[in-house]
Amino acid sequence: MGLGGGVQVGYLITPRLTAYAGLDLAKQGSxxxxxxxxxxxxxxxxxxxxSFPVRGSKALPYVGAWVARRKLSTTLVNxxxxxxxxxxxxGLGGGVTGGMQYFLSPKxxxxxxxxxxxxxxxxxxxxxxxxxxxxxxxTTTTRLQFGANWYLGR
Numbered sequence: 001m002g003l004g005g006g007v008q009v010g011y012l013i014t015p016r017l018t019a020y021a022g023l024d025l026a027k028q029g030s031x032x033x034x035x036x037x038x039x040x041x042x043x044x045x046x047x048x049x050x051s052f053p054v055r056g057s058k059a060l061p062y063v064g065a066w067v068a069r070r071k072l073s074t075t076l077v078n079x080x081x082x083x084x085x086x087x088x089x090x091g092l093g094g095g096v097t098g099g100m101q102y103f104l105s106p107k108x109x110x111x112x113x114x115x116x117x118x119x120x121x122x123x124x125x126x127x128x129x130x131x132x133x134x135x136x137x138x139t140t141t142t143r144l145q146f147g148a149n150w151y152l153g154r
């Protein structure tokens with residue numbers, strides 16, 4: 001678990017369908033021997049939300065789907081020599097999301113939701129050497145998301 005932040009830019013295709021691109025960054029603690037401190041987790045994603053307007057309500061629930069390049073990075077430390085080496089693993093994933101916007105004004109909404117994704121992080125780069133990870137298992141990512149949306153031209 002860890003805290004992070006992100007940004008999304010969206011385009012209203014119809015009043016109910018929004019396409020978006022986003023970047024999330026999170027810092028996660030580690031208790032693995034030889035891993036210095038924390039992991040950095042990034043999601044570079046593209047997706048779409050389908051919203052379900054409720055007549056007369058300021059609340060706007062939505063569901064969505066996304067595809068992403070996910071990357072986990074850290075620094076390995078040789079416990080004998082103290083020498084440090086960067087390590088990163090990455091791969092493609094996809095997932096679903098659900099949430100709700102609450103409009104404070106026609107142009108500003110608070111947004112909260114949950115996103116669950118799955119995929120393989122089957123590529124690795126360690127100390128400048130790069131390759132595929134054989135027989136890698138799927139990894140899951142669960143993100144609780146809170147933020148605000150600002151609409152131009154609405």
